[in-house]
Structure formats: C-alpha cells, structure tokens
Amino acid sequence: MTPFDHPGLLYRDEDEFLSETVPFVRSAITAGDPVLVALPGQNLDLLRGALDGAAAGHVDFADLTVSGRNPGRIIPGLLLRYAAAHPGRRVSFVGEPVWPGRTTVEYPACAAHEALINTVFAGHDAQILCAYDTALLATSAIADAWRTHPVMIDDGVRVPSPAYGDPVATAGCFNVPLPQPPAEAEFLTYRLIGDLPAVRALVRRCAEPLLSADRLAETILAAHELAANTIRHTSGPGRITVWTEPGLFACQVDDSGHITDPLAGRVPPDPLQPSGRGLLLVNQICDLVRIYTGPAGTSIRTHVESSDGPRPGR
C-alpha cells in the first residue's frame, strides 16, 4: 500500500492550477484508481474541461460549494463515503475546501478540517490534493496551509512542509472563540428533556420565514440534537440563541460541556455504539458548524442558508 499523501497545492492562476491537477487526475486514471474531484464551481468546470471526454468519464465530480459548504461535512460526507464505496482501492481526491470567499466565521472550521484530514486518513490508501489560490487568499490562510499539509507544491516543486506539526494540536489552534451573537438575537435557557419542545418552537419561529418546509424540519432537528446533547452529556443548563443574517439562519448553543474528541462529528461511530451521532447529523444538515470547546464549556454555532440566499464562493 502506498502511504497516505496530502499535498497542498499553491497556485497563482489557471495554468498553474491545471499543470498540477490534470497530471494528478490522469495518473490516478492510468492506475485504474477511483478519483473524486470536489471543487468550487469555477475550478470544477475548469478541470473538467481540461480533461478530455474519455478521461473525464473515469472521474467523479462534486461541487464543493454544495457538498462541502460545511467543512465539517467533507470528511464524513464526501471523503470517507467515497473511500467506503471503493473498498480495497487507492482513492484520489482533488479538493479546495479553503476557497476564496470563505468568511471569517467559516474559516477556522475549514482550517481545522484540513488539519484533521491527516488524522482521519493516516494509514488509509488515499491521496488528497488541496488547492490554494495564492492570488486571492489571505497570506495567513497560505501560512495555515503550510501548517496543515505535510508536503506542499509551491511553484511546481514538491517540498516537505517545515511548518507541519501534530494535526490534532494544529486543529486545536483553530478552536477559537466565536463572535458574539447580535444583541437582538432571541435566546432560551433549557435544562430538562421537557424543555426540548420549546427549543424546537423557538427555532421554528425564527427560521420559518427563511427556509423551505423540508429544510426547516432539518434545521429544527439539528438544533434539537444539539440541545439534547447538552441534556445528555452535561449537568448544567444550556442556552440556545437564534437569529437571522442575510440569506441564512444562525443558531448557537452554549453549555458547560467539553468535547474532548477532536474527531467528534467527523467520523461515523461504530454502528453498535449507541450514541455519538448527534454532531455527525448536525454536520450533515447544516451549512456551517463552528465549535469552540474547552473545560469551561462549549459553544456550537450553526448556519443554515436559505435556498435563494447568497452563496459566497465560486
């Protein structure tokens, strides 16, 4: 088995992007390996167009701004799922989770995701090429790419990253406080299972004008499971705060718990294990899940975008 490979690709323009990604995809095709290209729309079209029809027929494509809108969903929903669908095969991915246009609220979740890929895929027969647009991304994001990738492709040259460190510790650097919810946000304190209907009613009232019926039902379920986790796993009360921003519903749950497993919500638990699926479900449903956790407590913020809302990113 070839060891797991997770290079970060720094590109300045389309030519540089294609000069690395096309050979990466072609060599996987030649080896007969499954390839998933998961990129934001514009680069997805670019790479698809650069592969001739016969080659493209061997590749799976996904618009990352949809399936990877929530960075916490990429590992369980895209990467592990694709790997599980091709057992015993070396799987190859081209991704760009840190696309230009990620907001400051989204960014820490993206960087933590990049770090934790190394932990989840250690020992897997897989390679994941992550593209970074040096022309448009902040220099700090490029510096973080050096911290989250064991090797980098810079100026066409593959070099080991001197900044790469223990991925769990690196992910911990992005465990940072959340911005304050707006002052006018509605909130509710809950303590007992019997308070959960009120939690659901609050979310319904706030999110209903923004979301379709199915999306609303999912959003209520996600908030319910977060609040249920407070009741199941902590002894104190929890607080749920809800508000809307242009094009999205935001919800934050604060409690006294401490999430000690850095992979919580990113890796499906053993099917026989009775609990541990709440966060995974929340990741699957929501468009962003930001977690700030420590011994003093946990804050989890989720976004659910309205279908006609703005979708920043390309």
Next chain:
Amino acid sequence: MGGISLLDRVTLGDHVCWTVDGDAIRMEAIAGFVRAGLTERQRVMYCGDDPAAVLDGLERYGVDTRAALDRGDLTADTAEDSYLAGGFFDPDATVRLWHTEVARCRSAGYRGMRVIGDMTWASRRSPGVEHVPWYEANINRLVFADGFVAGVCAYDRRRFDPLHLRRLLWAHPGAAGSEMPFDPDSSLRVRRTLDPWGLRLSGEADLSNRDVLRAVTDHLFDDHDDVTIDVCGLHFADIAATRVLVGAAQSGDGRLRLVGCSPNLLRLLHFHGAGSVPALTTEAR
C-alpha cells in the same frame, strides 16, 4: 394559568404524566377532567389518596358527584383498593384490573374510560413500587393503545425525588405541569391498528418519550410477525426515536413496514442504517 385548561386536550388513548405542586390548581384541573368525561358519556375513575376529599372538592367545583356515583358514572377508590389491592403493588394485577374495568365499561355502553391516578402511594415504601416505571411504560401498549382509556397520573413534585420523577415522566407519552397544559401536538400518540396490523404514531417522538416508544416496540411482534407502523401524523422524530424504530426491525422478531415517513425521518432512518436492515421497509409520505 387556570387549572382547568391543563388537562382539557386529553382524549381517549392519552396517558399523561401530570406533575403537581399546588393543591388548588390540582383540584380545579381534576374537576375539569371529570366533568368533561361525564359529559362525553365516559366512566370516570379516581384512584388514590383521600377519595372523600376529592369528591368534596369536585362538589365545590360544581360536579354533581352524588348523582354520578349513584349512576356508576364516577368511582373514587383509595390506592389500597386499586393499585395496592393485593397488599402490594403488582403491575400485572393492576393491568388486569384495568382490563376488567374496560370490559365492564364497554358492556355497560360507556364511550370510554377516564382514570385519574393519584400516584402519591408510589412515594411511600409500599412493596412493589420498584415496578412502577415498568408499569407506566408498558400500560401504553397494554391499556392505552386501544384508544378506549384516557389516563392522567398525578405525581406530586414535593413527594418524589426529582431524578426518579424524571424517569417516570419519560414513561409517559404526554406531560402536563402546573404551568404547562397537556399539548397533544408535542406529545406522542400511539394507537393500535388492526388493518394493517400495527400502530399509528402521531405527534412528536423524542428523548422525552423514548421509553414509551421502546416499551411499545419491544412487544411489536408479539401477535403478528408482519407489522405496519403508520407515521404519517408524526411531526417530529429525533435520533433517539429513530434508533428505537430501527432497533425494533433489527430484533429479528418480524418484518416492520414504516409508512408515511417524512423526508426528515427517511434521512434519519438512512443515517441509522435502515437500508441495511432486511426486515425493515420504509415508504415516503
């Protein structure tokens, strides 16, 4: 909050845990519940402490108890004459008592039966009280699923350990409290169906009534090995409830068909591996 409205929406088949902390509100709500039962030609039974005081209280709230008692429309018995009739709490004997009463009500032409159980006896050291949580969870299928009996179990918050009370609460598909009227929309309603054989679930199934759902589904295949659960009226189901449903199909005791699944429930079922359970079929709403 006026006491009367607390239990106004309880209908036949409901089984409500009512946590009480004030005697005045308690009496007012009991009177409302009794009056509604008598109006609807249902037989009303009170079982618990101090039936004479309860009858006096009902009189004060305008219930003609004398006439109702004479006609047999109303009964009021002590816990010792009902739950503890054998000198200790025997859940099987208590279920048999309800079955006997149901048969008598049906043959006498009553349209249903309402029971108010004052559960204060369960806070005392009566022998057998340890079976109360099992009993509360299992009468959902043994007594209430037929839709003939409405039951309100009154637990005095001052008499029960809060943690124990919480567990008892989870065994009831519905709840009411001094500032929280019984709300069927946020409760779970479980009704038996004969064609197809199975259950109809409506309302909301979540952590709060997971023990109810488990007690009901544990015995899903007792009489038939092909069972349909109609979940059309289920507005909400969470991970806990979904796991109970998938677990029932995984038991290997029979085949389970879930019909009327919402998109959200289908997603949850899929999330819990429903697709790889051969004994489970799911149908969208």
